[in-house]
Amino acid sequence: MRDQPLLIRIGMSLYLLMFFTYLLGPLVLMGITAFNSASFPQISPWEIFSFEWFSKLFADDRILEGLKNSLYVGFFTVILSVSMGLAGALILTQIWPKLRATYYTLIIAPILVPGVVIGISTLVFWAEINRILGLSPDSFLANGIFLTVLGQSTFIASYCMLVFVARLQRYDIGLTEAALDLGASHLQAFRKIQLPFLFPAMASSAVLAFLASFENYNTSIFTHQKFATLTIILSQKVRYGIDPSISALAFIIVCLTVFFALLNEVRTRRAQLAVANGAPVGAVTSGFKAPSFFAGNPAAVVFALFVAGVVATVAISQVYDPEPAKSVLLKEKRAAQELRIQALQQRLKDKRLQKKMKGPDIFNEEKVGAKPKSPGAKTFGNVFAPNNLEDAAGSAKDKNGLKSKSPGVNTFGNVFAPTNLEDAAGSKKKDAPKE
Amino acid sequence: MSSGVSVDLQDMWIKFGDFVAVREANVNIKGGDFFSFLGPSGCGKTTILRAVSGFLEPSDGNILIGGENMIGKGPNERPTALIFQNLALFPLMKVWENIAFSMEVRGASAGERRKRADELLDMIALSDQGDKLPSELSGGQKQRVAIARALCAEPDVLLLDEPLSALDLKLRQHMRTELREIQKRVGITFIYITHDQGEALTMSDSVAVMKAGIIDQIADGKSIYDDPSTAFVASFVGENNCFRGKISKIIDGQAVIDSNRTGALRGRIATGAQGKLSVGDDAMMFIRPEGLSLTDKEASDTRIMAEVHHSEFEGQSYNVFLEGTEGKEMKMALTNRGEAQLFDAGSNLKISFDANQAVIVPVGELASE
């Protein structure tokens, strides 16, 4: 890219920026709303920095129940789809060549079939099986968890199969032959040689399967019966009124995702670097040395910063108490309300007066009364309601309350940042000559 | 170790659909022999090896190892061990685990396995490399580990599928000697597949030369070189000059062939061709470059006149390329005795040869370069 016209490069950079804003912006905004005490997930108007939605999230039985169901479904789906995907991929290598194309089309097809179609077909088919077997309508075969696992596994197994096929393509069948030649049975050759080779693929397909299961909606919505998964609970919540505890959940999920993605990236990168440097493989897995850990590994730097950030946030949430600020806000709100009532009464009075003579200040007051939440309300409170002096003081406290998070951030910065920054700077310096 | 077990292929055919990979192979390999299959790629030699080791069943015929018929037995039931072309070392196992794998599948304890692996590591001079992974070894070391792994299975027959082809020239030559030594030490039958005639000739007790699924000749290296049975063997093994003509006379195992270009030439009928040629047949005569020399002799049936195209100096010899026959230049190799022997292009030379070093075989396909 270096030798392209400047214009194209600038354009490309801008485009990248826009694209990643589109990609990550929504998640960042959603995450921020989790910390706003306003009862609707919003950024402006910003009320108070608060962790209350997290507490509310952890106290929500339906969400916890959904989470439990999702974990159950995820667990069984992982087992079923990884084994079916593995079996499917292995059979693909064994199958009679003339059948291969047909077979491949068949096992890849579930990826292309809309999730709702899989959901419905799974449900109606197993209901029919249940009926033919003469089982009761609440038998095992009609159980929501069972059906959801089957429905999800139908297409998740295809994903797993693709992972295994990719890995198997790099497998030298000569290794199995060598094992057979050395006296191993087919089972031994598979277990001792081919299976260990497939372990990494098993791990990644298991993760893939779990994530796909965890976020699945289209299929589960038809099959879940009484066992609503987390996704379904969420969709109900979102459809019938949204509140920031969902943002809080999203924030947690985003953090977990980022954490594991970075962790994985750091590890692969480290292994790559070690191999590139010609270090023996053993050295890669042993010993954690900070400087080498960061060397040439921007992901590691990001990762460290991220972990520090999360630790700090959690620490702050333990120390930081939004209650005073919140009660202030509440009082303020109440005050605003009172004022509005007063204004209303005043207006009524005025109107009554108006019948006799024209009052000049009506519109002003009306305007003010209609905007209780806006920051202007505070000033208004001070000016127009001398009896609310306490509140005025409160609103000053409120400002302190808002500020109180910044000292916290600073502390975090002092505690965690310098080492990171040094490391980051150090690793950059090391990077510079390489790149 | 076991003292060599014979391997016999009896009327063996291997077909893939309509394609005949091996045609009616009959081979008797003596116990303890170093036996090579030599041929260009695609001639079916690897197919034979896979049939012996049990990875594919012959379409027809028998495979006997130590007199016992192996048809229907899988590779894990045969007393053979195969060294793969790419070695097929298990990448996730340590070197010693690789070597002792055959014991592991028989259920030997880790202690026993380690002990045996260390013995074999000593034998291949890799004593302290047992805990490494195969990827950490050099090409030659991997080679030796593959051999040790195969020997650990205590096979009666060791099969080697071009195991040296991935090595560089120097290492390859070194490994030839080493392989031969190992074979002498363990005394078991080696069956070796190669397209490199140097390997086949230096190491083997016997060589089978193959082309397109057919075994042309089975003999020791010297006979293969000096007394080829077919035009293919003559042209594939070493360099050879080919003359083609009609047989006009046969006397005492010698024959005279006539061609328009060179006149009558006399040579010896190949041992493997005796009885197959009669007067009036088309035949081919092969003379090695080193079998040609300059002469002052008058015209005879062991003398050729030829025009020089060009000549080159190659250290121990001068190579003179002359107007040839069969579309190829004729090559003469003259030993360097310190005299200038470069000839001008276009000069005419009188060249003679010994009739016993001129081998006559029936007309057949020549090996392509």
Place this chain on the structure above:
Amino acid sequence: MGWMLLILVLFWTVMLIILPQLYMFDLSFHPNLPPPEMGGPKDHHTLENYKYLVFGAPGNEDGYNKVDLLVFVRTLIAAAFVTVIDLMLCYPIAYFLGQTKGGGFIRILVLLLIIPYWINEILRAFAFRIIFGDSGVINEFLILFSVIDSPIDFIRANVALYAGLGYAYILLMIFPMYNVIESLDRNQIEAARDMGASWVTIHRRVVIPYAKPGIASGCTMVFMLSAGALAAPQILGGPSSLWFTQLVYQWFNTGSNWTQASSYAIVLLGACLVIVLTVMRLFKVNMGDIGK
């Protein structure tokens, strides 16, 4: 061992893939009956469910079921629209990521690409509601700077829906293309440039033909998933614009009419397959290229 693999594969292909689809196909030709009457005298093959989709309820005066047909066609067109938008958005990114020489920066970008994909579909839609809602970020922002006086209803205008759908499947567009373009030898591009080809020509004659399997794979996935999406339309869809999957869901859930739902599902499946197979035929791409 072998038989275990075989059982697993047979269970998957027969019990999970083939038979349920066939049974649903068969079911879609049956009248909706309560369980006791199934298999009884009233149970017979009928085209009623399909007739309903085309002609509406018996005695319908319009002659056609305009509402449902319109939803059907609009879903397919909108899905195609989303696919095209995603393709145009992603091609430059895939090209940039695929052809820029490695380094940590590119790897981080790829990582950033992956992260949104692992966030729950519902939550992604939820994020777009926060952004596009009446008191969402955009409206608040616009009002703050006095660009508008009253909030714009992005939901009703389907802006939120298209943005959300495009967002949801953007990854499935980028990655197949990225994988293919990454394997394109840079020298080919440089050779083309050396011969005086313009950027447009390079892309038209070198990069795009090479990336065709990736493009086809990405488009197929995005189209199928958009047309089959349910969560995003439910959360982000305007009140007046239904997605075809929502009709299926309504028949199934609210209407408790499984046979009707099956027939709609079959129509959706059939339409998607026909479109995708046609496109694959037109662009000469094989099934084997999908899912790489």
